Amino acid sequence: MITINKNEAIPLSKQIYMSFVDKIRSGLLPSGSKLPTVRQLAKDIEVSLVTIMKAYKQLEEDGFIELSKGKGTYVKMQLQPETSKTGQDFDWQLSIPDYLHRSQYARFQDSDASYHFSSSMIDPALFPNQYMDQLIEQVFKQNPRILSQYGGIQGDLALREKMTQNLLKSKIETTAENLLITSGSQQGIDLVARTFVGPGDVVIMEAPTYPGAIDVFRSRGATILTVPIDEDGMRVDMLHALCEKHNPKLIYTTPTFHNPTGTIMPLQRRKVLLDIAESHHCLIMEDDPFSDIYFDRKPPLPIKSLDKSGHVIYLKGLSKTIAPGCRIGLLAASGSIFKRLYAAKANMDLGSPLLTQKVIVPLVDSAKTEQHLKRLRAALKSRRDVVLAVLKEQAPRGVTCFIPKGGLNVWIQLPAWIDSNVLLYEANKRHVSFLTGSACFAIENEHSTLRLSYSYANEKLLQDGVMILCEIMQAMQPSSTSSPTF
Structure with a gap:
């Protein structure tokens, strides 16, 4: 089709x-x-x-x-x-038509590579696993019949109340009645798209952006338009001109430790982005999976904290920081926008699993979780530094990258003589995986970038795997190119 x-x-x-x-x-x-x-x-x-x-x-x-x-x-x-x-x-x-427009991210998410750099997942060894085992046992003791119960459509009330208090730390004022518990942020993206995006509706995204979101909007038949990013995130000056011309229904953005580039949108630019959405009566979907994973100082407040008129739908994933196996995400919205999303959630799954929600409740805002987050930030910063050090020493001339101050990814720009798809093919032969830049662009035919996630592999695997990647890049150099480094 x-x-x-x-x-x-x-x-x-x-x-x-x-x-x-x-x-x-x-x-x-x-x-x-x-x-x-x-x-x-x-x-x-x-x-x-x-x-x-x-x-x-x-x-x-x-x-x-x-x-x-x-x-x-x-x-x-x-x-x-x-x-x-x-x-x-x-x-x-192949004679049976389907309505799948795109599903590029699925190719990279599951990998059995020895050096797994393709998906933004955190090494299971970095989580307080024994403590979570105890929590699961405690949940069963308190409610032996929990597996015999459905979760509510909106999500467990105790979890929503906890998250309401948690969001206040980011100056997001909401109530438990305006929160939806989702099966990760990905379900939140799909929920918003199913509810508000149809064939021909204009959705504006950053270029590059999170591939899983492109896949979802493509499946809805949306007209996707893109705005390039710079070191401060989405170019709002170009966004304004695009909105004037095309009247978008939705703007999708990851302003904090942007996926895939790691950039941070300053507070002033966030204000301008919200002003644009308000003036054009369109929605902003603010995806925030990484704001708790900062290395130097806390990032600016979410766009949702500035929203007084219900233009921002805020998504917060807990899978990256607390318990990936629980697949818990949060959606905050208000007014009739929330009511329609609630109805769509009922149509979609009748409610998320109750057991995993109950396990998460004692982890939200606990002292144990704060200690875990401090250790997690330190470990991920150390892993980021390993990647940057190897690239600096071993990468051929023309390979550059943005240095992220948080999040899970390094965005790498390749010289013109390296096609990231060819590089991936050669890297796979040596059991190295990464995400090609082409998966992160909705319109542009990009082949000179890649995203390398440093969060899943330990430091030794990172060092060895990135060295293999650099060796392959060195071997791809034209003979006339000298090989001074990064």
């Missing part, structure tokens, strides 16, 4: 091109898949032959498809790890 919107600002040929790129990079169109003829696709989606020919030409030039004379057009062999063969022929399944 290739979907287009003839009222979009993006040219039709570009929309068709991106639809195929998204499906190919997500593995939804495997290598060797046969594409429709130009004439058939033009008829199916009701556009001109010239438009299809232009899209196919660009796909061929960029190495996504190849033309076989007399046979047709096929997805070119992609640089991806070999998948196991079952011996069964499932090719007939």
